[in-house]
Amino acid sequence: MPQGNSTKPRGASSPKLIRDRADELVSAIGRDDFFALLSSALGDILHFEFLIVFLYRKDAAPARLHDSITAARHRKGLNNYLKNTYVLNPFYQALRKGVEPGVYFMKNFMPAPCDLENRQQDFRLRVDSYEEIGFLTEDWPSGMQELLLVMPIDPSTLVEVSLSKKEAGGGFTAGNVTELRGVFSFLHALIRKHWEVASHLLAPELEAPLLERLFMNFGQDVLSERERQVIRLVLLGHSSTSVALNLGVALPTVKSHRRNAYAKLEISSQAELFALFMSSVHELRDSL
Incomplete structure (x- = not known):
C-alpha cells in the first residue's frame, strides 16, 4: 500500500x-x-x-x-x-x-x-x-x-x-x-x-443505508444474482466495459446479462432502467 x-x-x-x-x-x-x-x-x-x-x-x-x-x-x-x-x-x-x-x-x-x-x-x-x-x-x-x-x-x-x-x-x-x-x-x-x-x-444522493436497501430490493424477484450485480454497476455509472473489468468477466458476458435483465424488467434502454429504479426509490421512501 x-x-x-x-x-x-x-x-x-x-x-x-x-x-x-x-x-x-x-x-x-x-x-x-x-x-x-x-x-x-x-x-x-x-x-x-x-x-x-x-x-x-x-x-x-x-x-x-x-x-x-x-x-x-x-x-x-x-x-x-x-x-x-x-x-x-x-x-x-x-x-x-x-x-x-x-x-x-x-x-x-x-x-x-x-x-x-x-x-x-x-x-x-x-x-x-x-x-x-x-x-x-x-x-x-x-x-x-x-x-x-x-x-x-x-x-x-x-x-x-x-x-x-x-x-x-x-x-x-x-x-x-x-x-x-x-x-x-x-x-x-x-x-x-x-x-x-x-x-x-x-453529490446529491440517497443515504447509504437506504441506497443499499434499494439495490438489494431492485429486481430481486426476477433477476439472477449476477444480473443484479451488472445492473447495480450500470446504475452507479459504469459502462459495460467497466462492468466487465469490475466483475472479472468478458464484455460479451456483461452484454448478455444486461440484455437478459432488460428483458426481464420489460425495458429496452438505459433511460428506462433509470426511470424504473427511480420509481422504486419513490415507492420505498413512501413506505418509510
Whole structure:
C-alpha cells in the first residue's frame, strides 16, 4: 500500500497560504466557490496548469467536483476518463486496495499489467510509453505530470485533488511536494469539513443505508444474482466495459446479462432502467 507520509509534514509549512488565505478558505466552507478558492490558494504555493477535484465512492464511478480546465477538447478528455478510462488508471487501481492520506506523484502508482493494446478502441485511449502511466486518454493533453492530494473523508468516500503540469517544462519538484505536505493536514481538515457541510450539494444522493436497501430490493424477484450485480454497476455509472473489468468477466458476458435483465424488467434502454429504479426509490421512501 503506497504511503504518502503527509500526515507528518516535513519542513516549514507554507506561510503565505496560512497567513493570507486560511481565513478566506475557512469562511468559504459550504459555499459554491470553496474549490475555486482552494485552487487559487494552491496556486500561491506552486505553479500548475490545471486542477481537478475528484470524488471517489465505493463501487461507483468517480465524479468531478471542480476543475479549472479551459480547453474544450481537454474537457472531453476528462469526460472520457470519468466514463471509461478511470478503470485503467493506476491510482484508481491502487485505491481499490487502499491508499493512505498524503501527497503523491502519479508515478508512485505503477500500473498493473494490462493488455492495453487490445483495449484502445473500447476505452478510447492511445498506448504511449512516453506518458507517465503508459497510455493517453483520448482528447487529454499529452506529456502531463500529475501530483495528487489524497484525502479520505470516511471509509467509503475519498476526495482527490489532482494538479497537472507539463513534464517537459520541468514538472513538479521535490520542493513542491514538501510544501504541500506542510499544509496537507490543514487542507484535509478543510475538505472534510466542507464535505460535512455541503455533501448534499456536492453529490446529491440517497443515504447509504437506504441506497443499499434499494439495490438489494431492485429486481430481486426476477433477476439472477449476477444480473443484479451488472445492473447495480450500470446504475452507479459504469459502462459495460467497466462492468466487465469490475466483475472479472468478458464484455460479451456483461452484454448478455444486461440484455437478459432488460428483458426481464420489460425495458429496452438505459433511460428506462433509470426511470424504473427511480420509481422504486419513490415507492420505498413512501413506505418509510
